C-alpha cells in the first residue's frame with residue numbers, strides 16, 4: 001500500500017469498513033511510515049477540534065439575539 | 081428528522097428563563113394558549129443559540145437570520161404537535177438545522193470554490209509531496225487557546241458549502257451516513273467521500289497554525 005492509498009482509505013479504516021486484507025496492509029504501512037502516522041493522528045485531532053469548537057459554550061454569541069430579528073419574527077407570527 | 085449530537089450543548093446555559101423541565105412545560109402551555117409574551121420569551125431564550133447553529137451552515141448573516149426566522153415560524157405552527165418528552169431546545173435545534181439546509185439549497189447556484197487544492201498532494205510513486213508531521217499538542221490543550229478556536233472556526237467557514245454541510249451534519253450534528261445522505265438527497269457514498277475530503281481540507285487549513293511552537 002502506498003501513502004496515497006492509505007490517505008484514501010483513512011476514513012473507511014477509522015470507521016472499521018476496510019476489508020481484512022486491506023486493513024492488514026494499512027496497519028503494516030502505518031507501523032513503518034512516520035508521515036502516514038502523523039497524517040492519521042493529525043486527521044483525528046482535526047475531527048476533535050472541529051467538534052469541540054462548535055460545541056464551545058463561549059463560541060459566537062449564543063444567547064444574544066439581535067432585537068431587530070426578535071421583532072421580525074414576532075411580526076411574521078402576527079401576519080401568519 | 082434530525083437529532084442533535086449533544087442535546088446538553090444545544091440547551092441555552094444561563095440565558096433562558098424557560099430552561100429546566102418545569103419552566104419548559106409552563107412555557108409550552110402558554111404558547112399553546114397563544115400568549116404573546118410567551119412567544120417573545122421563546123425567541124429571546126433560544127434565538128441566540130439557534131442563530132449560532134444557522135451561522136455555521138450559512139455564511140451570509142442575512143441568510144442565517146432568515147433561517148432562524150423560518151425555523152421559529154415552523155415551530156410556532158407546530159407547537160401543538162410538540163411532544164413533551166424531548167426538550168424544547170433539542171426540538172428547536174432540529175428545526176433550525178432543517179431550515180438552514182433548505183436555505184442553503186435555495187442559495188446553491190453559484191459554482192463552489194474547489195476543494196482540490198486543500199487535499200494532500202502525492203508524488204508519482206505514491207509518497208506525500210509534503211510529508212505530514214505531528215502536532216505536538218493534544219486537541220484538548222490546543223483548544224484552551226482562543227486563537228486556535230477562532231482559527232478552527234474560520235477554517236470550517238472556508239470549506240466549500242457541500243463539504244462543510246456534510247462535515248457539520250456528520251461530525252457536529254452527529255448524524256450517521258445514511259441520515260446525512262437522506263437529508264442531503266445524495267448517496268451514502270457521496271457523503272463518505274465529502275466527509276473525508278472535508279476533514280482532509282480542514283486539517284490542511286489548520287496545519288500551519290497547529291505546527292507552530294506555541295509555548
Ligand SMILES: [Zn+2]
Pocket residue numbers: 002003006029033035036
Ligand atoms: Zn506512508
